[in-house]
Amino acid sequence: MSPRRNFRPLLASLLGLALIGSAGAFSAAQAQTQPLAPDTMAARVQGCTACHGVHGEGTDNDYFPRLAGKPADYLYNQLQNFREGRRKYPPMNYLVTYLSDDYLHQIATYFSQQRPPYPTPAKSNVSPSTLARGQQIVLNGDASKQIPACAACHGKTLTGMQPAIPGLVGLHSDYISAQVGAWRSGTRHAIAPDCMQQIASRLTDDDVTAVAAWLSTQTAPANPVPAPAGSLKTPLKCGSEPQ
Ligand code: HEC
Numbered sequence: 110m111s112p113r114r115n116f117r118p119l120l121a122s123l124l125g126l127a128l129i130g131s132a133g134a135f136s137a138a139q140a141q142t143q144p145l146a147p148d149t150m151a152a153r154v155q156g157c158t159a160c161h162g163v164h165g166e167g168t169d170n171d172y173f174p175r176l177a178g179k180p181a182d183y184l185y186n187q188l189q190n191f192r193e194g195r196r197k198y199p200p201m202n203y204l205v206t207y208l209s210d211d212y213l214h215q216i217a218t219y220f221s222q223q224r225p226p227y228p229t230p231a232k233s234n235v236s237p238s239t240l241a242r243g244q245q246i247v248l249n250g251d252a253s254k255q256i257p258a259c260a261a262c263h264g265k266t267l268t269g270m271q272p273a274i275p276g277l278v279g280l281h282s283d284y285i286s287a288q289v290g291a292w293r294s295g296t297r298h299a300i301a302p303d304c305m306q307q308i309a310s311r312l313t314d315d316d317v318t319a320v321a322a323w324l325s326t327q328t329a330p331a332n333p334v335p336a337p338a339g340s341l342k343t344p345l346k347c348g349s350e351p352q
Pocket residue numbers: 121124125126128129154156157158159160161172173174175176179184185187188196197198200201204216275287
């Protein structure tokens with residue numbers, strides 16, 4: 110793994126902590142002059158929006174993912190994963206440490222129902238042959254390396270499948286490579302059997318660059334909702350998506 114890949118998330122997390130700090134100071138100051146905001150979900154998730162956007166649309170930061178429209182159980186599984194340490198990003202681990210399952214479920218449902226517009230797809234800076242390789246893996250897989258098509262589980266329009274497979278449109282290429290890299294290096298885990306861990310370990314560095322670059326250039330479909338549960342037969346068993 111290149112030093113750049115190791116350094117950038119650290120920088121992002123330091124930036125994030127600074128944001129939380131200033132957001133806290135701001136609301137303390139504000140609380141003295143303004144009546145408390147009503148206890149709506151929008152008010153409760155204010156601490157999340159600096160990094161994930163007001164409606165979970167994500168931000169310009171390459172490592173802060175879109176949450177909006179991903180299936181509720183997927184988001185819920187991730188919040189639990191951060192709470193139990195199956196995913197590691199200190200600001201996220203810290204924020205959910207003391208939140209109950211019920212509360213995490215409410216947050217997950219809230220963001221799954223948000224429908225903010227998608228960002229303009231990225232203009233890629235990789236070569237046309239790299240993009241073509243990425244498209245090939247995402248849509249058709251690579252049988253010679255037992256890599257199934259990403260679209261077989263994430264859907265033809267890449268908007269995911271209910272109840273717990275996320276969409277892959279609207280994500281930055283650095284975020285996608287960091288997540289696949291985290292599965293390969295063992296810092297991200299999903300409920301066993303962890304199909305993404307198996308798939309990630311069959312991809313080379315070049316494959317990861319290619320799929321991440323191609324995915325980040327894709328436009329979301331007009332109706333960007335996850336496919337109905339069970340509508341795709343997953344080529345591997347995934348613990349988070351029992352069939
Ligand atoms: C300091 C910035 C920051 C704050 C504040 C923050 N997040 Fe995150 N969140 C991140 C980053 C960065 C990731 C990706 C971490 C990784 O590499 O796994 C993430 C990941 C997630 C994921 C998994 C997304 C996915 O597609 O897998 C969920 C769900 C999530 N955050 C929800 C929340 C909620 C709910 C809050 C508020 C309680 C919150 N976040 C606050 C930065 C933040």
